[in-house]
Amino acid sequence: MKNNWLKAEEILKKDGVVVLPTDTLYGLVTRALSKKAVEKLYKVKNRIEDKPFILLITSYKDLELFGIKIDKNQAKFLEKIWPGKVSVILPCYLNKWKYIHRGVESIAFRMIAIKNKNLFNLIKKVGPLVAPSANKEGEKPAESIIEAKKYFKDEVDLYINKGERKFKPSTLIKFKNDDWIILRQGDEKIPNKKE
Numbered sequence: 001m002k003n004n005w006l007k008a009e010e011i012l013k014k015d016g017v018v019v020l021p022t023d024t025l026y027g028l029v030t031r032a033l034s035k036k037a038v039e040k041l042y043k044v045k046n047r048i049e050d051k052p053f054i055l056l057i058t059s060y061k062d063l064e065l066f067g068i069k070i071d072k073n074q075a076k077f078l079e080k081i082w083p084g085k086v087s088v089i090l091p092c093y094l095n096k097w098k099y100i101h102r103g104v105e106s107i108a109f110r111m112i113a114i115k116n117k118n119l120f121n122l123i124k125k126v127g128p129l130v131a132p133s134a135n136k137e138g139e140k141p142a143e144s145i146i147e148a149k150k151y152f153k154d155e156v157d158l159y160i161n162k163g164e165r166k167f168k169p170s171t172l173i174k175f176k177n178d179d180w181i182i183l184r185q186g187d188e189k190i191p192n193k194k195e
Contacts, residue, residue: 016157083113
C-alpha cells in the first residue's frame with residue numbers, strides 16, 4: 001500500500017490523475033497548483049466547465065497560496081471544524097486562480113487531518129489537491145475501485161484501493177456576513193446558526 005502512495009506522488013508531480021481514498025469518499029485527484037492537471041481533470045470527470053472543485057489542504061498556510069485571508073471570527077469557527085469532513089467555501093478573487101475558481105471567485109477547501117497519514121503526507125509533498133468524488137458528472141460516487149474503473153478505465157494513471165467506501169460526502173458550508181450557511185449536510189453535523 002505504501003508503494004502505491006509513493007507512486008501517486010510521482011504521478012501527481014507529472015500532472016497525472018489518481019483515484020484514491022480521501023477522508024470521505026474515493027476522490028479523483030490531481031495537483032491544484034498545475035493548470036494543465038486541473039484542466040485534464042475536468043475532461044476526465046466530464047465536469048461542467050464553470051463548476052469549481054473542492055481542494056484538499058493540510059494547513060492554514062495552504063490558504064495563503066490562494067490569497068485567502070480569514071478574519072478572527074472565521075478563524076475561531078474553522079478551528080472547531082478543521083481538520084475534519086467539512087468543506088468551506090472561501091472567497092478567492094485572484095485571476096491567477098481562475099482555472100480553479102472558474103470565475104465564481106470562491107473555492108471550497110477541506111483540511112485533512114494528520115491521522116489520514118498517507119493522504120496528509122501526499123498533500124505535504126505535492127501541494128493542495130483538487131479532489132472531486134470519483135465518478136463522471138451526474139453519476140453516483142464510486143464506492144469501490146471496481147466502480148471507479150468502470151467510470152474512468154485508463155483515463156486515470158493510478159487507482160489506490162482501500163476496500164468499499166460507503167460514506168457521505170463532506171459537509172459543505174459557506175460564510176455569509178458574520179455567519180455561515182450549510183449548502184450540503186454530510187457525515188459531520190454542523191449547526192445552522194452560531195451557538
